[in-house]
Amino acid sequence: MNSFLFLFCSALLTWGRIRKFSKTVVPDLKDAAMLEMLRGSMEDASTLQIFTRDEALWFIGKRLGKQDSRENLQRDAQGLLMRDLLPHMGVDCAADRSKCLFIGYMVHRLLLLALGRREDTDRDFLGHKRIDVAGALLTFQLNQFLVQVRKEMVKTVHDYSTNRGGVVSFGRILHSRLITDGLRRCLATGNFGDMKSGNIKTGVAQTLNRLTYSSSLSNLRRIQNPISASSKATKPRNLHCTQWGYICPVETPEGGSIGLLKNLALMCLISRGSDHTGVVQAVQARITGFHSIDLPGLADVRVARVFVNGTLIGVHRDPERLLRELRARRRGELSNEVSIVRDIRDREIRVFSDGGRCLRPLFVVERSRIKLQKTGIGELLEPSKTLGGKREISWNRIIKKGYVELIDCEEEDSLLIAMTMTEVSKNYYYSHCEMDPSMILGICASIIPYPNHNQSPRNTYQSAMGKQAMGIYASNFNMRMDTTAHVLFYPQKPLVRTKAMSYMRSNDLPAGHNAVVAIACYSGYNQEDSIIMSRSAVERGFFRSAFWRSYKATEERKKDVRETFENPDRKICRVKRADYTKLDADGLIKPGMPVIGGDILVGKTIPISEAKLENAALDDTRLLKRDCSIASRTSEKGVVERVMLTENSGNRFTKVKIRTIKIPNIGDKFCSRHGQKGTNGIQFRQEDMPFNRDGIVPDLIINPHAIPSRMTVAHLIETLAGKVACYKGSEVYATPFCSVVVEDFGKALHQLKFQRYGNECLYNGHTGSPLDHLIFFGPTYYQRLKHLSGDKIHARPRGPLQPLVRQPTEGRAHEGGLRFGEMERDCMLSYGASQWLRERLFRVSDYYSVHVCNICGTICAADTEQNVYKCQGCDNDTRISQTLMPYACKLLFQELMSMAILPRLGTGPL
Secondary structure, eight states: OOTHHHHHHHHHSOGGGHHHHHHHHOSOTTOHHHHHHHHHHHHHHHHTTOOSHHHHHHHHHHTTSOOOOHHHHHHHHHHHHHHHSSGGGOSSGGGHHHHHHHHHHHHHHHHHHHTTSSOOOOTTOGGGOOOOOHHHHHHHHHHHHHHHHHHHHHHHHHHIIIIIOSOOOHHHHOOTHHHHHHHHHHHHHOOEEETTTTEEEOSOSOOOOOSSHHHHHHHHTEEEOSSOTTOOOOGGGSOOGGGTTTBOSSOOOSGGGTTTEEEBOTTOEEOOOOOHHHHHHHHHTTSBOGGGSOGGGGGOTTOEEEEETTEEEEEESOHHHHHHHHHHHTTTTSOTTOEEEEETTTTEEEEEOOSSOEEEEEEEBOSSSBSOOGGGTGGGEEEOTTTTTOEEEOHHHHHHTTSEEEEEHHHHTTOOEESSGGGGGGOTTOOEEOSOGGGGSOTTGGGSSSGGGSOHHHHHHHHHHGGGBOBOSOTTTTTOOOSEEEEESSOOOOSEEOHHHHHHTTTTSOOOEEEEEEESOOTTTTOTTEEEEEHHHHHTTTTOEEEEEEEEEEOOEETTEEOEESOOOTTTEEOOSSOOTTBOTTSBBOTTOEEETTOEEEOEEEEOOHHHHHHSOGGGTTOOEEEOOEEOOTTOEEEEEEEEEEEETTEEEEEEEEEEEEOOOTTOEEEETTSOEEEEEEEEOGGGSOBOTTOOOOSEEEOGGGTTTTTOHHHHHHHHHHHHHHHHTSOEEOOTTSOOOHHHHHHHHHHTTSOTTSEEOOBOTTTOOBOSSOEEEEEEEEEEBSOOGGGTOOOOSSOOBOTTTOOBOBSGGGTOBOOOOHHHHHHHHHHTOHHHHHIIIIITSOEEEEEEETTTOOBOEEETTTTEEEOTTTOOOSSEEEEEEEHHHHHHHHHHHHTTOOOOOOOSOO
């Protein structure tokens, strides 16, 4: 703090009010500690010798870096203070007094913190944060582009009026492409913000994940923190207590983004923002404004400051009554998103109506009972537009009647909320009640049955793997042309489900099978999270799926030439080394055609420009077109399902959809809804699998060592509940935090003539003899994940080379070779397999022969066809030897020579 505190106040207030202003900074003049901290600023201000408002404005104006008259500098300084100093308080001279009061309020809070009389503000408190939704981001970005368009319009009009003259059309003045191209660029790159100032938010626009229905919903409710994933900060990643009911405590990715990427809870919504003027008018009608109160009056302990969206607008002497009146009006005149908070300690009432706040609905409690009773439900019914005129409960009516209130995190701090309805009658002071404790979870976490019985990381793992499960991602999947899509052939709704799944309609678009699972060691092929699977079940369609990939091609215009869909003519076009026989005359592949890797799906050519034709070699003058056809991936194998041809912006474009059947294979990944993932280790036929007394054979056998260390107790409870559901013919609800008693399932199984803990005697499929121990056996909902061994397995006998170093390319998509790195090299050296190592790193990699001068040791120029060899360094053409080396080594020597470093090679005997 320095002299600028009193300098700005001198520029905002007349000199006679400055002493009164100090009363807002130090209300108690007997507070020696606070006065001592403020003394330095007062002494510094006295050295400036500023006694009037004009002098303060001139002092500020001189430091704006302009050379102008005193009057103009004072006017510029005053404009700066009105426009840039606390603009939320107002941008006119009438707001100077309120700005000065707000500065005094901030300084007083700062002094209290410095003196240790109040704690520091919690940066991770959810009430201090705002979430930018799509509408707010696009609005901000559109304003940026409108400013650019305005500048360009002014520039164009000035150019025509001064240089060209005449009449100009409005179309030439308005540069509308700036807005269109700018918004397209923002949505394509995901970068929003002011590009010139460098204040850019990255990753704002992302591709919607449509792998499963739950992943799409979860992606729409994701919150991205602007902090970098490589940041070492831990506090922003931790779960804050104020996030209860607003942020899902489970759903967050692993790795560097943990805790930074969050998801909204089921009932959480983001405020859109209501009319600020209406709220201010409603508040001002009940408070005392600044024009009616003296500055020292703010120090009165009976006075409560009133803020609206962070703006100090007045005071009130009966804050409790003001609080009741405003909350009552929230159910009628004011928006239901308005938040009213009373801070008793700081003597403040804060009203918020801005957008970006997290809200959640709570039942209103009056006189130790929920206000919404059965008698009031009838008046909430209204005709439905979606149910053919049938009457249904209206959510808007529930809120308007005051049965439910939308509460944000700030207001929640001053409320007493009951966890369940049974707790309401136990305490007279409850003001609200939770709708359901399970509403604290997000989309993916709400699918987990009994998640409160699992170790917390397991729920986090399932929240991530549930997004990778195959299912039905959309009801019109057969009509869509997504880039990639997985669809399970026979998805089943789970026998054990939560209530939230009904609200989200997850049972209508399921993503898994109710598999009969045995937890046992059997044949040793289910070690280390491996799973034994019944091959007979697989042949009957168990976990069979389809994979679609769409290829897109467009007839683009490049300068003066245009691409064309056609079957390339080999006489005038050099075609690729691929199969063109499956194309029709229009250049598109026929639906129903089987394709393999490298087949041409869309034939496309582009004319060669006249300039290139003139520069072409004589033997290539017959080539009039260049082939730019679209081929399938090298690993693709399937059937063409659909071919779509249409237009976009005057350009024809096509999409080809290829279907591949994916049958469960060894190495494929499967997972229960409790993070118990595993890979298929082996597939046994049904006659080789164990069976129970009824002849039921398990579809999956998992290892019992997966249970103790991971403590997924809910996995076992789900199996018991699923077993009861099978034999009773009804679904079982597994909503979290419900009063589930495992003994109830045991009693039900016992009544059905089963062992009460889910164990059964199984018989060995190979010998027919009973197994030595009872086996935990029952139905469990399993998911097939998108990670398939067939999509990752890779081998290469031969293939393309990198043009620079002539080594095999890298990666499965480029038909690359397998990596042979430093550790593999050291392993071969330790075995002494030198010849094998030479073959791997040299003979089958970048084998190359060079000619070296025996005199100077440099690489010579050689023409093997003419048998001409000559050293460019010493003109030697007789004493030259041929040697072998990797091509990358030869390239390194030549790069060193370009840097004036001459490596010499010895060719003499060792």
